[in-house]
Amino acid sequence: MGKKMQGYPKPENERTRLTTLRSLNILDTEPEERFDRYTRLCTKLFNVPIALVSLMDDERQWFKSRQGMVLEESVRDSSFCSRVVFDGAPLVVENALEDPGFIQNPLVTDFPSVRFYAGYPLFHSNGTCLGTLCLMDQLPRRFTDHDLESLNDMATMVERELSTLHLATSCELTSLSNRRGFIALAHQAFNVCVREQIPLSIVFFNLNKFKHINDQYGRAEGDLALKAFAELLKDSFRDSDLVARLSGDEFVALLTSTNASQAQEAIDRFQMSVVNYNSNSGNAYEIDFSSGALSIIPDSDEQFEALLARADGLMSQNKKANG
Secondary structure (H helix, E strand, O other): OOOOOOOOOOOOOHHHHHHHHHHOOOOOOOOOHHHHHHHHHHHHHOOOOEEEEEEEOOOEEEEEEEEOOOOOEEEOOOOHHHHHHHHOOOEEEOOHHHOOOOOOOHHHHOOOOOOEEEEEEEEOOOOOEEEEEEEEEOOOOOOOHHHHHHHHHHHHHHHHHHHHHHHHHEOOOOOOEOHHHHHHHHHHHHHHHHHHOOOEEEEEEEEOOHHHHHHHHOHHHHHHHHHHHHHHHHHHOOOOOEEEEEEOOEEEEEEEOOOHHHHHHHHHHHHHHHHHHHHHHOOOOOOOEEEEEEEEOOOOOOOHHHHHHHHHHHHHHHHHHOO
16 A cells, blocks of 8 residues: 555546446435435444545545535545545555555545545446445554454445435436436536537437337347347447437437537447347347437537437437338
8 A cells, every 4th residue: 555545546447437426316415314324323333433425526525424524525636535446445544644655645634634544335236436435533443354344234235225326317127327317417418518618419219110029029029129229329339428218219329529420420330230230139120220310519508408309309300201
């Protein structure tokens, strides 16, 4: 642990990690008893003054639940938890004044004068680390293997609460964002594009003849077709693109920093992926789709939902034109 915590690097999957975190729509929300019960229990179980559910945003760590901590957030660079998120592994610092990696950390030299830290990573089902369940004290202390196992147990329960949020914002069948999750994320991306005058494209997809697949081959096969379509979307588009299933056979992708010609190139790549899938799937039916793309440099007078409806309309026009 000889490397300073300040300026600790971000994980390789940082873009996916942030997209996953923000899809939960949890940042800057009010305290909730379902999280507070665990931090309260941690202060008693481990006899520490501070226990936090810390979620790691781009440049800050924000505390969804906090016991013994006045601050609602702190700078990410000086955060003990940023190392846990980077390593994806628990971290124990029994005495920060004796640890060269943390002795000059602002949280040690200044308020809140941390001496002891123990943090356990909180993982999403896709493998990204969203933050930590962590303990802190202004006094050095021992932390045994048994203590670490107990902290692991508590972190697992916090992860279950986060999973509940994930289910509320994601499609259980395809694992894509659902309408609620997509709208929450899309608004954030849209606002950035408005502020920075960045081009964006909205591509609306409809899985053609989905009802025929259900009627002819059964609902189980229809579910497999939806899952296959979702996987092809995820594999074809960039990690930075927001892909979602809005309803039964309707899907959408939001592409930032993307003009009309670039959006069409993305659609063409996706079309080739679908063609290759159909050639190798061995299914009695083929996956087919209609799409409509709206590409703009947005301004503050526009509403995202209205743009989404326009992309839907373009898809419907193309679907009718193609029979």
